[in-house]
Structures are given as structure tokens and as C-alpha cells.
Amino acid sequence: MFGEEFITWLTRIVDILLVAFVVYKVITIIRGTRAVQLVKGITVILAAWFLSSFFGLQTMQFLMNLVVTYGVLAIIIIFQPEMRRALEQLGRGRLFGRGPTPEEKKSVNTIDALMTSLRYMAKRRIGALISIEDETGMDDYIETGIPIRAHISSELLINIFIPNAPLHDGAVIINNNILSAAACYLPLSENPFISKELGTRHRAAIGVSEVTDALTIVVSEETGEISVTKNGEIHRDIEDERVRKMLENQLLKNVKTSQRWQWGGRKNG
Template sequence: MFGEEFITWLTRIVDILLVAFVVYKLITIVRGTRAVQLIKGITVILAAWFLSSLFALQTMQFLMNLVVTYGVLAIIIIFQPEMRRALEQLGRGRLFGRGPTPEEKNSVNTIEALMRSIRYMAKRRIGALISIENETGMDDYIETGTPVKAQISSELLINIFIPNAPLHDGAVIIQNNVLSAAACYLPLSENPFISKELGTRHRAAIGVSEVTDALTITVSEETGDISVTKNSEIHRGIDEDRLRKMLENQLLKNVKTRWQWGGRKNG
């Protein structure tokens, strides 16, 4: 007898937990869409329907019955895109998977903005110097530049480094997926073994990598080559695939990617 009651209660608990989980995932899907307003409207209608039944308001109850009867069809027609997206995610097996956190979404947006802007500047040989803070703070270098405190976008980065723009001379520093400052001065490396082909931007990238664990991207205005500097090493001639992997390694802490440098090391 005890075993049957235990199984019954366990089944009910599992049933409730599954329903709660499904409702939670549906909420995450509709969050930020028009369906949020739909849910609010449905809540009001259900409340009116319940009150009309409770207080025997026949006219109101008749109207609510009509709304509920024909409202389902209206919902299917009006909110077809949201329902299609939910079904697509279900078909891909993503409905019940772990969704990205806000921090991961911000990091992905930062990576995409960096890739688009660097691709644009490299093709047009627009010099750029972008340093991404890691564990070691870069507040001292941020204070040397102009505060920006803006969301990162490719348009913003490109406009900063356009020749003769007010902030193009110096480095952009990114902290926690925020463009903290532009026109920052980074320490120049005094390493005598650095190739004499490298200019001030590259020496600054190496210099900041000698005193911090930041990842610094340099675009040469002479050749358009992309260089990445970290841990006192500069690697030149980086292609887009390797650059993306490096950015993921730096910005997405939970993504298991290896550093795939390639290119020419230290000149």
C-alpha cells in the first residue's frame, strides 16, 4: 500500500515539474516578442471569464465564451511567426536545451561586431588597434584615452579608426563587452628583437601584452594584415577563421577552443 501511494505521489510531482519546465521554456521563447502582450491579454480575459462565472453575470459570460471560442483561431493566425519559431526550435531539439546566458549573447554580439569591423578595415587598409581586457585590469590605460562607455558595434569601431577622425590615433579598449574608451595610449615594447618592420601600433600591442593578459588586435594600414598579440607574443597574418577562434577563446569562457595561431611569430 505504501509503495502504491509513493509511486502515485512521485508521478504527480514529476508531472508538475514537467509542466512547470515546459511553461518556463515557452516563456523564454516568447520573451521579448509580441506574444508577451498576448499573454497579458489572455490573463485579463480569463480573469473576466472566471469572475463572470463566479457572480453569474450571464451577458458577460456569454461574451467571454465567444471570445474564448473564436480567440484560439485568431491567436493562431496573428501569432503564426512566434508559433513557427517555437516549432522550429522543437524540431531542432533546442526547445529543451540550455539557452545562452545574457553574458554569452553579449560576447557573441561583440565577436560579430569585431569580425565585421576588422574585415572592413583590413580590406581598406585602415589602421586599427583594439585591446580586449581579460583578468588584468586596464583602467590605467583607459584613463589616458577618451571615455566612450558604449555598446560595441562594427559601425562605431569603423568610425573611430577612420583616418583623421578625432579618436583614430590610439587604442580602443574593451571591458566586459563594453567599448570603454578610445584614443588610449598603450606602453611601447622595448624588446630589441622585434622586427623593424613593425610600427608604433604593433609595438604598443606587444607592450601591453607584456604587462597584461589582454588580447590585442592590430590592423596594419600599410598592408591590411591582421595581427593578434597576447602573452608577449605577436602573430601576424592571421586569417578570419583563426581570429574568430581566438576571440571565442577570449570572450566565451565556457567555449572549449584552442589557440590556433598560425601566421608568422614575432615578425
């Protein structure tokens, strides 16, 4: 007897957990789409239907019955894009997998914007200096520039560094996937072993990497080469895929912190 009751309760618990999980996944699918507002409207209709039944409002109940009866067909039509999206994810086996968090999505968008702008500027030899804050705060350097506080896009970054633009001289500092400021002054490295062919941008990138754990990217105005500094080291002429991997290590929270940096290109000149 005890065994049957235990199995019954266990089955109920599993049933409730499965339903809760399915509801959660449905919410994650429709989140950020127009379906959210439609769900709110459906909630209002169901509340009106319940209240009309509870208080015996026959006319209202008749209307709500019609709405609920034909609402199923309307939901299928209205939610068609979301339902197709859910079925596609189910077919790929991703419906019940772990999806990216909002912060991870922002980081991916930041990486994509950075890569697009870096390719554009490197191809056209547009000088750029971009520093990405990590754990060490960079408020002192942000205060030296012009506050922007904007979402990151490739168009914004490119326009900042266009030659003779008002903000092109100095560094852009990125903090929590936000472009915090432009035209910032970074400390120049006084390391005597740095190659003499490196200019002010590269020395500033090395200098800030010596006093913070920021990842700083430089696009050379003379050669179009992309260089990256981290932990007091500069590695020059980095390929696109290697730059992207470094950005993922810096920005994506699901990358293990124990993963070693895999540099490419030429080191320290």
C-alpha cells in the same frame, strides 16, 4: 499499497516538472519578441474572467466567455511566427536543448561585429588597434581615452578608425561586450627583440599584453595584416578563422579555460 502511492506521487512530480520545463522553454522562445506584451494582455483577460465569475458579474462574465472562446483562434493567428519558430526548433531537435545565454548572445554579436570590421579595414589597409579586457582591469587605460559606452557594431568600429577621424589615433577598449572608450593610450613595449619593422600600434599591443591578460588586435596600415597579441606575444598575419577562434576563446564563457591557444601566422616578428 505503499508502492502504489509512491508511484502515484512520483508520477505527479514528474508531470509537474515536465509542465514547468515546457513553460520555461516557451518563455525562452517568446522572450524578446512582441509575444511578451500579448501574454501580458492575455493574463489581464484571464484575471477579468476569473473575477467576473467569482463576484457573479453576469454581463462581464458573458463577454469574457466570448473572448476566451474565440481567443484560441486569435492566439493561433497572432502567435503564428512564434509557433512556427518553436516547430522549426522542435524539428531540428533544439527545442529542449540548451540555448545560448543572453551573455553568450552578446559575445557572439561582438565577435561578428569585430570580424566584419576587421575584414573591411584589412582589405582597405585602415589601421586599427582594439583591446579586449579579460580578468585584469583596464580602467587606467580607459580613462586616457574618450568615453563611448556604446553597444558594439561593425559600423561604429569602422567609423572610429577611418583615417583623419577624431578618434582614429589610439586604441579602442572593449569591456563586457561594451565599447568603453576610444583614442586610448596603451603602454609601449620596450622589448628589444621586437622586429624593427613594427610600428607604434604593434608596440602598444605588445605592451598592454605584457601587463594585462587582454587580447589585442592590430590591423596594419601599411600591409593590411591582422596581428594578435596575448600574454606578451605577438603573432602576425593571422587568418580570419584563427582570429575568430581567438575571439571565441576570449569572449565566450562556455569555452573551457584549459583549452590551449592555437596560434597561427608568424610569431614575434
